[in-house]
Amino acid sequence: xxxxxxxxxxxxxxxxxxxxxxxxxxxxxxxxxxxxxxxxxxxxxxxxxxxxxxxxxxxxxxxxxxxxxxxxxxxxxxxxxxxxxxxxxxxxxxxxxxxxxxxxxxxxxxxxxxxxxxxxxxxxxxxxxxxxxxxxxxxxxxxxxxxxxxxxxxxxxxxxxxxxxxxxxxxxxxxxxxxxxxxxxxxxxxxxxxxxxxxxxxxxxxxxxxxxxxxxxxxxxxxxxxxxxxxxxxxxxxxxxxxxxxxxxxxxxxxxxxxxxxxxxxxxxxxxxxxxxxxxxxxxxxxxxxxxxxxxxxxxxxxxxxxxxxxxxxxxxxxxxxxxxxxxxxxxxxxxxxxxxxxxxxxxxxxxxxxxxxxxxxxxxxxxxxxxxxxxxxxxxxxxxxxxxxxxxxxxxxxxxxxxxxxxxxxxxxxxxxxxxxxxxxxxxxxxxxxxxxxxxxxxxxxxxxxxxxxxxxxxxxxxxxxxxxxxxxxxxxxxxxxxxxxxxxxxxxxxxxx
Amino acid sequence: xxxxxxxxxxxxxxxxxxxxxxxxxxxxxxxxxxxxxxxxxxxxxxxxxxxxxxxxxxxxxxxxxxxxxxxxxxxxxxxxxxxxxxxxxxxxxxxxxxxxxxxxxxxxxxxxxxxxxxxxxxxxxxxxxxxxxxxxxxxxxxxxxxxxx
Numbered sequence: 001x002x003x004x005x006x007x008x009x010x011x012x013x014x015x016x017x018x019x020x021x022x023x024x025x026x027x028x029x030x031x032x033x034x035x036x037x038x039x040x041x042x043x044x045x046x047x048x049x050x051x052x053x054x055x056x057x058x059x060x061x062x063x064x065x066x067x068x069x070x071x072x073x074x075x076x077x078x079x080x081x082x083x084x085x086x087x088x089x090x091x092x093x094x095x096x097x098x099x100x101x102x103x104x105x106x107x108x109x110x111x112x113x114x115x116x117x118x119x120x121x122x123x124x125x126x127x128x129x130x131x132x133x134x135x136x137x138x139x140x141x142x143x144x145x146x147x148x149x150x151x152x153x154x155x156x157x158x159x160x161x162x163x164x165x166x167x168x169x170x171x172x173x174x175x176x177x178x179x180x181x182x183x184x185x186x187x188x189x190x191x192x193x194x195x196x197x198x199x200x201x202x203x204x205x206x207x208x209x210x211x212x213x214x215x216x217x218x219x220x221x222x223x224x225x226x227x228x229x230x231x232x233x234x235x236x237x238x239x240x241x242x243x244x245x246x247x248x249x250x251x252x253x254x255x256x257x258x259x260x261x262x263x264x265x266x267x268x269x270x271x272x273x274x275x276x277x278x279x280x281x282x283x284x285x286x287x288x289x290x291x292x293x294x295x296x297x298x299x300x301x302x303x304x305x306x307x308x309x310x311x312x313x314x315x316x317x318x319x320x321x322x323x324x325x326x327x328x329x330x331x332x333x334x335x336x337x338x339x340x341x342x343x344x345x346x347x348x349x350x351x352x353x354x355x356x357x358x359x360x361x362x363x364x365x366x367x368x369x370x371x372x373x374x375x376x377x378x379x380x381x382x383x384x385x386x387x388x389x390x391x392x393x394x395x396x397x398x399x400x401x402x403x404x405x406x407x408x409x410x411x412x413x414x415x416x417x418x419x420x421x422x423x424x425x426x427x428x429x430x431x432x433x434x435x436x437x438x439x440x441x442x443x444x445x446x447x448x449x450x451x452x453x454x455x456x457x458x459x460x461x462x463x464x465x466x467x468x469x470x471x472x473x474x475x476x477x478x479x480x481x482x483x484x485x486x487x488x489x490x491x492x493x494x495x496x497x498x499x
Numbered sequence: 500x501x502x503x504x505x506x507x508x509x510x511x512x513x514x515x516x517x518x519x520x521x522x523x524x525x526x527x528x529x530x531x532x533x534x535x536x537x538x539x540x541x542x543x544x545x546x547x548x549x550x551x552x553x554x555x556x557x558x559x560x561x562x563x564x565x566x567x568x569x570x571x572x573x574x575x576x577x578x579x580x581x582x583x584x585x586x587x588x589x590x591x592x593x594x595x596x597x598x599x600x601x602x603x604x605x606x607x608x609x610x611x612x613x614x615x616x617x618x619x620x621x622x623x624x625x626x627x628x629x630x631x632x633x634x635x636x637x638x639x640x641x642x643x644x645x646x647x648x
Contacts, residue, residue, distance in 0.1 A: 171556065190528055223580075389611050413591065417588070
């Protein structure tokens with residue numbers, strides 16, 4: 001009952017004019033970047049940080065959240081109609097969605113994607129509303145040892161779930177942690193790895209790092225591929241799926257939503273992983289006749305539901321623990337810090353209007369997205385006719401301005417240039433940037449909690465294993481790591497990732 | 500010696516080199532003691548882990564053929580992009596936002612094989628106008644627009 005009254009409080013906040021407008025702006029921009037390939041939610045949120053300086057914390061968070069889950073809706077549109085995933089999380093949707101479009105069923109594909117996403121969004125909103133408060137209760141009892149072990153668990157989970165080599169992903173996490181440690185050490189005041197540079201004593205900002213790794217480098221890779229997009233001439237036709245379509249995809253939507261909600265909470269999880277997993281599961285357990293890869297509507301329904309659910313539940317660790325599960329969430333934390341709020345378990349009790357307003361706005365946002373996407377789909381498709389060579393210089397400009405305006409430091413621009421080169425080289429070495437950014441974000445927190453634990457225990461490192469919750473996290477991390485290195489499971493993982 | 504997985508080999512060497520560099524840098528800081536670990540401890544642990552992982556990656560890349568794809572660099576897009584952004588930084592400091600954006604957009608256009616100067620200039624003006632209106636006009640961010648006389 002308490003949850004319902006809290007949700008009512010949240011709805012009251014989400015339905016103020018100001019918040020409705022920012023929610024709409026967020027969803028609109030999210031759909032826009034979702035449709036446009038080559039620019040994702042991370043870069044967009046980073047670019048829009050300066051827009052939030054003058055806002056209150058609730059509208060700022062509502063708008064940024066809208067961008068993230070809005071992008072999941074928009075990404076499916078291009079995936080289905082032109083076989084280009086507008087967002088990495090809609091890669092799987094291209095498999096069956098585009099095949100459906102080629103068979104003249106683009107309308108129902110878009111329709112089921114939107115309906116699935118909407119359903120998943122509603123459920124995920126409830127999941128956040130019901131699961132976050134008990135988690136906060138637990139989190140308030142955490143000592144530094146638990147925080148440390150939880151973060152280790154999170155990083156290992158991210159490595160295990162990352163694509164490609166396990167070893168390289170782990171090394172990238174380490175590299176990220178080390179980059180995150182650059183700057184003044186808060187305990188001793190020593191400026192580490194700063195080479196006497198004043199600019200480095202504050203540490204590297206997350207915005208230049210995120211922009212370099214997810215904004216500029218993505219554009220550069222697209223330019224290398226130099227693929228010309230064909231302007232779409234697909235006729236969309238009737239959008240509403242038939243009763244048969246709905247009956248067929250009903251369970252897929254449910255499964256996708258459930259799986260997505262769970263996987264979204266994991267660090268390194270979120271939308272992308274949820275979509276992949278949902279598709280794999282669907283291929284295994286959907287009722288015959290299975291027609292996956294040749295336009296099976298369930299191959300659209302499940303991953304689309306999953307990515308939207310995952311996008312929303314990935315807010316849970318950020319809101320309850322103050323631990324970001326992916327780069328977008330790290331930027332949200334950045335946005336909150338600018339507002340003078342330190343994310344963590346105390347936020348829900350101290351600022352209930354912020355927490356519940358955000359949760360309720362997710363539901364409102366999903367409703368808006370339904371309207372934005374279904375009737376207006378033709379409009380979004382026309383955007384794809386803008387040639388990429390007009391688009392990318394503008395993306396560069398907005399990225400640079402966004403990076404500069406966070407701190408008004410020219411140094412951050414040079415940092416952006418340098419990190420772009422670094423991330424390009426790493427991608428050429430087949431090293432995924434995602435685990436690195438997670439290490440970068442968690443590195444300082446990891447060290448802080450590590451040192452605090454040792455200080456409290458008077459130098460006895462065994463507390464990490466004698467406190468049962470901390471031990472549970474570490475043991476689960478170890479089991480996970482051992483499990484994926486076992487040959488049998490390793491083969492399945494590799495197979496799953498190759499799809 | 501024949502390297503079976505060139506990309507992995509490079510990655511491994513990169514991690515080893517960087518790991519050693521961070522260990523050396525960390526060793527200048529205070530180690531502290533168990534009950535009060537100094538600033539050197541944590542980076543040292545992480546850097547050693549990274550170097551060891553790098554070593555394993557390098558070893559595997561020589562022995563196993565996991566990933567035989569060769570390294571392929573396309574210099575033009577990445578070089579032009581990095582130059583364009585660096586130029587933006589220099590010009591923003593020196594001549595203000597408008598000039599910096601125009602230069603960034605025009606230079607960035609050369610990242611593609613067949614750039615056209617005229618269309619790049621038009622795009623540059625459009626982006627500059629838009630940015631000035633939104634970021635400085637609407638949001639009132641403190642950015643200098645024009646060169647100081």
